[in-house]
Amino acid sequence: MQLLLINMGNNLENIRVRFAPSPTGYLHVGGLRTALYNFLFAKKNNGKFILRIEDTDRNRYVEGAVENLISALKWCNLQFDEGPDIGGKFGPYLQSQRLEIYKQYIQMLITEGKAYYCFCTQERLEALREEQLKQKLPQAKYDKHCLGLNKDDITKKLNEKIPYVIRLNVEPNNKITFEDIVRGRVEFESNNIDDQVLIKSDGYPTYHLANVVDDHLMEISHVIRGEEWLSSTPKHVLLYDSFKWQRPIFAHLPLLLNPDRSKLSKRQGDVAVEDYRSKDFLNDALVNFVALLGWNAGDDKEFYYLNELIEKFSLERVNKAGAVFDLDKLNWLNAEHLRKKTDDEILLMLKESILNSQFSTFNYKDFYLLQIISAMKERVSFVNEYLSKSPYFFEAPKAYEEVSVLKNWNRETPQQLEELKLEFSLLENPSKEDYEHALARVSEKLNIGKGKLIHPLRLALSGISTGPGIFDIAFIIGKDEVLKRIDTALKLINLPK
RNA sequence: GGCGCGUUCGUCUAGUGGUCCAGGACGCCGCCCUCUCAAGGCGGAGAUCACGGGUUCGACCCCCGUACGCGCUACCA
Numbered sequence: 001m002q003l004l005l006i007n008m009g010n011n012l013e014n015i016r017v018r019f020a021p022s023p024t025g026y027l028h029v030g031g032l033r034t035a036l037y038n039f040l041f042a043k044k045n046n047g048k049f050i051l052r053i054e055d056t057d058r059n060r061y062v063e064g065a066v067e068n069l070i071s072a073l074k075w076c077n078l079q080f081d082e083g084p085d086i087g088g089k090f091g092p093y094l095q096s097q098r099l100e101i102y103k104q105y106i107q108m109l110i111t112e113g114k115a116y117y118c119f120c121t122q123e124r125l126e127a128l129r130e131e132q133l134k135q136k137l138p139q140a141k142y143d144k145h146c147l148g149l150n151k152d153d154i155t156k157k158l159n160e161k162i163p164y165v166i167r168l169n170v171e172p173n174n175k176i177t178f179e180d181i182v183r184g185r186v187e188f189e190s191n192n193i194d195d196q197v198l199i200k201s202d203g204y205p206t207y208h209l210a211n212v213v214d215d216h217l218m219e220i221s222h223v224i225r226g227e228e229w230l231s232s233t234p235k236h237v238l239l240y241d242s243f244k245w246q247r248p249i250f251a252h253l254p255l256l257l258n259p260d261r262s263k264l265s266k267r268q269g270d271v272a273v274e275d276y277r278s279k280d281f282l283n284d285a286l287v288n289f290v291a292l293l294g295w296n297a298g299d300d301k302e303f304y305y306l307n308e309l310i311e312k313f314s315l316e317r318v319n320k321a322g323a324v325f326d327l328d329k330l331n332w333l334n335a336e337h338l339r340k341k342t343d344d345e346i347l348l349m350l351k352e353s354i355l356n357s358q359f360s361t362f363n364y365k366d367f368y369l370l371q372i373i374s375a376m377k378e379r380v381s382f383v384n385e386y387l388s389k390s391p392y393f394f395e396a397p398k399a400y401e402e403v404s405v406l407k408n409w410n411r412e413t414p415q416q417l418e419e420l421k422l423e424f425s426l427l428e429n430p431s432k433e434d435y436e437h438a439l440a441r442v443s444e445k446l447n448i449g450k451g452k453l454i455h456p457l458r459l460a461l462s463g464i465s466t467g468p469g470i471f472d473i474a475f476i477i478g479k480d481e482v483l484k485r486i487d488t489a490l491k492l493i494n495l496p497k
Numbered sequence: 498g499g500c501g502c503g504u505u506c507g508u509c510u511a512g513u514g515g516u517c518c519a520g521g522a523c524g525c526c527g528c529c530c531u532c533u534c535a536a537g538g539c540g541g542a543g544a545u546c547a548c549g550g551g552u553u554c555g556a557c558c559c560c561c562g563u564a565c566g567c568g569c570u571a572c573c574a
Contacts (some may be wrong), residue, residue, distance in 0.1 A: 022574045057573055122572085138499045139570070165572055183502070192500050192570090200572040207574050231501055231569035254503080254567095261566065289509095292522095296510060300521050319510080322567065326508045329523045339536085378536040389534090404533090439532095454532040466534035 015047025017222050019073075019080070020211065022054045023065035026272040027072035029325065030226060030256040030264055033290045037253060038224045039078045040291070040313035047221070051083035052214060055096045056204045066094075072273040076283050077306055082218075090218040095210050102205040105213050105243070106166055106198060114242040115198055118146040119157050119164045142167065142195045166199035168208075168235065176234040181222075181251040181315045188234040196235050208232060212239040215248055224251045224315070227322075251315050254294050255322040264325055276330075280353075280382040285334040293323040303336055335381035343373045349383045357387050359394045371476045375468040390467055393476065396485055397463025400493055404465040408455035414490055416446060417460065420453055421486045430479055432471040439471075460489035 019035040021027070027035075042049040051073070053066055070085055082088025092098060109115035120128075125142075132140045147169065149157075157164070174190035198209040205213075215223060230252045240247045258268040270276060276286050288304050297312040304312075338346070347369055354360060372393045376386055387394065423438045424430070430438070439457070443450045458470045461482060467473060474482050 020574090024574080054574060060573065118572095125572090133498095136498075140499095141570095163572095186501075188500075194570080197572050202572075204572085206572070211574095226568095227502070228568055228574090234501095252502085257567085259508085263567075292509065294509090298511070300511080302509090302522055321503055323510090324508055326523070329509065332523055335536095376535090379534065451532060458533065464533095468534085470532060 014219070014221060015042055015045040016050065016218065016220050017042050017047060017224055018050040018052050018215070018218065018220055020052045020054050020214075020225070021069060022057065022060060023062060023069065024060050025062050025065055026068045026274050028264075028271050029273060029276070029286075029290060030271075032072070032076060032273050032286070033256060033293060034224065034226055034253060035073060035078055036076070036287060036291055036309075037295070037313070037315070037318070039080075040310055041222065041224060041315060042081075043310045044313050048081040049078070050088070050090075050218060050220070051080040051093060052218070053084055053094045054207060054210065055094060056207060056210050058096075058202065058204065068274070072277075075277060076273065076287050078287075095205070095214065098210070098214065099203065099205075101217070102199065102209060102213055103203075106205075106209065109168075109198075109242055110166065112242065114169055115166050116147050116169055117149065117154050117158075117164050118142075118167045118195075118197075119149075119162050120146060139192060139194075144169075144195060163201045165197045165201050167195040168198055168238065170195050170235075170238065176237055178233060178237050178247065178250060180230070180233075181249060182254075182318045182320055183230070183252060186230065186233070190234075190238075193234055193238075196232075208235050208239065212236050212243075212245075216240070216243070216245045220248050222249045222251060222315075224253065227252045227255050251318065254319055256293060257322045257324045259324055259326075261322070261324065269325070269327070280384045281330070281334050282337045285330065285337040288337065289330045289333050293325065294319045303333070303340075331381055338381065338383065339377060343370055343377075346373050346377070346383065350386055353383050353387060354394075357384075359387065362394065364394070368476070375472050375476060379468070390462075392462040392464070392467075392473070396481070396488065397461075399463060400459055400489065401464045404455075404459055405493055408459055408465070409493055413452075413456045416442070416448065416453060417456055417486055417490060419446060420457065421483055424479065424486075425483060427479060430475070432469075432475045435471045435474045435482075456489075457486070459493075460486045 017038040019031075019038050021031050021035075039049045041047070051070070053069075055061055055066075066084060070083070073080065080086075082090060082093065084093040087093075106115060110117070120142075124145075128143060129140045146167075170190055170193045172191050176188045176190055176193070178186055180186050196208055197206055199205055214220075233250060233252070237247060256264040258264055260268070262268075264271055270279070273286070277283070284305060287306055287309075291304065291309050291313075292302065295313070295318050298317060341349075347366060350369055350373065354362070354364070372386060372390065376390050376393075380386055380389060391397075420439060420442050423442050424435070427434050427438060439450060439453055443453055454470055455465070458465060458467070458473070461470065461473050461477065477485075
C-alpha cells in the first residue's frame with residue numbers, strides 16, 4: 001500500500017519549471033521563447049512557473065535589468081508564480097542573495113572529495129593552456145594540480161588568504177548519459193569534461209553550481225532551456241549525482257537564428273521584446289509567432305491565443321533544428337491578430353498612438369475614430385498605420401500625390417469637380433449613398449464615366465490614391481470638409497503645361 | 498582542433514516504413530471581386546526530403562559514413 005504512494009520518478013503531478021535569465025539588459029526573443037515554453041508546459045500540467053535571476057556574474061550586472069525583464073514578461077502575459085518581486089516558498093529568487101546556501105553545499109562536495117580547492121594563479125593556468133595548445137592536445141583542460149594538496153597545505157594557504165577557486169573533481173574514464181525530451185539519449189565521455197570551477201575567487205558560484213543547487217532546492221522537475229546548455233549538462237548531471245539528488249528531466253530547445261542561420265543577434269535586426277513592443281507589435285502576435293518557432297501542434301492551425309497554446313502545448317512536439325526568425329510572418333500574424341480585435345479595443349490603442357504622433361494636439365471624438373477604424377481595419381497591419389496610411393482622416397491633405405495627379409487630373413477636371421461640388425452642396429445631411437447618387441447624377445449630366453469624377457475626388461479628399469471607398473471617406477469627414485477640400489484641391493493642383 | 502547537436506519548398510513547418518512523383522502557412526506571381534488600396538475567394542511557381550552507402554519486398558521516415566551548419570570548449574551565463 002505504502003509503496004504505491006511513493007513515486008520516485010518525475011511525474012506530471014508536481015510540475016515546477018523555471019525561467020532563469022541573467023540580468024544583462026532586456027528580454028531577448030530567444031529568452032521569450034524559452035520562457036514561453038516553460039510557462040506553457042507549467043500551465044498545461046497544472047504546475048508552477050518560476051522566475052529566477054542568475055546574477056552570479058557581478059561584472060555583467062546591468063542596472064534595471066531585472067525590472068526590465070519582469071515588465072517584458074508581464075507584457076507578454078507570462079505571469080510567473082514565484083519570483084524576485086513576488087516571492088514564494090523557495091526564495092530568495094536572486095542568486096546573489098543565496099551565497100550562503102552555495103557555500104554550505106559546496107562543503108558537502110569537498111568533504112566527499114567531489115570538489116576541491118584550487119590555488120593556481122591566473123598565470124599558471126594560462127601557461128598550462130598554452131603548453132597544452134602547443135602539444136596539440138585535443139582539448140585544454142585543468143591538470144588537477146591542486147587535487148594533490150593535503151589538508152595541511154590547504155589550511156595553510158587558506159589562512160594565508162591566498163585566493164582560490166573550488167573545482168569539480170571529474171573522474172576520468174566514465175560515460176555520462178542522460179535523457180533529453182527533445183534530443184533523446186545524449187552521451188558524453190568524462191575525459192572530455194574539464195574540472196569546472198564551481199566557486200569563483202570572489203566567492204560567487206558559477207552558473208553550473210548555482211543552477212543545480214537552486215533547481216534542486218526549488219524542486220524544479222523539468223529543466224527547459226536553450227540548446228547552448230546541452231554541452232554543459234554532463235557537468236550538471238555529475239553534480240546531481242555527487243549530491244545524490246534526483247536529476248530533473250531535461251529539454252534543450254533549438255536556437256533562434258538570423259536569416260543567415262547564425263545565432264539570432266542584434267547585428268541583424270531587433271532581438272529585444274521591447275523593440276517589437278515599441279514598433280507597435282501586439283503582444284499576442286509576438287507570443288503566437290515565437291511559439292511556432294520550434295513547435296507546432298501537428299495540425300494546420302497557425303493562429304493562437306495564449307490560452308489555446310496552453311491547451312495544445314507539449315514538449316514532445318518541440319523540433320530539434322534551429323529556426324530562422326522570419327519578420328514577414330510576424331508581420332502577417334500581427335495583422336491577423338489586429339483584425340480580430342474589437343473596434344473598441346483598437347480605439348484604445350489608436351488613441352494612444354495619436355498621443356504619440358504629430359496629431360497629438362488634435363481632439364478627435366471617439367465616434368469619429370470608430371468610423372475610421374471600421375473603414376481602415378482590413379487595410380492595416382499595425383495600429384500606427386491608421387495614421388500613416390490614412391492621415392487624411394486626421395488632417396486635410398496639404399499636398400497631392402504626383403503620379404496620381406498626372407494620371408487622374410486633366411484639363412476638364414476642375415470644371416467637372418465644380419459641378420460635383422455644386423451637387424454635393426445641395427445635399428442635406430448626406431449618407432454614403434447620397435454622395436454616390438449625387439456623383440452618378442453629375443456623371444450622367446456631363447456624360448462622362450464615374451471614374452472621371454471618382455479619382456479626382458479621391459485625390460482632392462485624401463491627397464493619395466489608395467484607401468477605403470471614396471463615399472465612405474466623404475461620409476466620415478463630412479459635407480463641410482468635403483466641400484472645403486474640393487476647393488483647396490482646385491486651388492492647389494495645377495497641371496504642368 | 499576536440500566534444501555535442503542538427504540538416505524536408507526562400508522562411509516556419511506536416512510527415513514516425515507502403516495512403517508522399519511530399520501536405521499546410523508566410524512571402525512571391527496570376528485571376529476573380531472592385532472607384533483605388535486592402536481584405537476575401539480561386540489558381541500557380543517553388544523541396545531530385547544535404548549527399549553516399551546499407552537494412553527492407555518497400556525508406557523522408559531505421560543504421561553507418563561524408564559534407565555542411567550551429568552550439569560548447571572561461572574564475573560568462
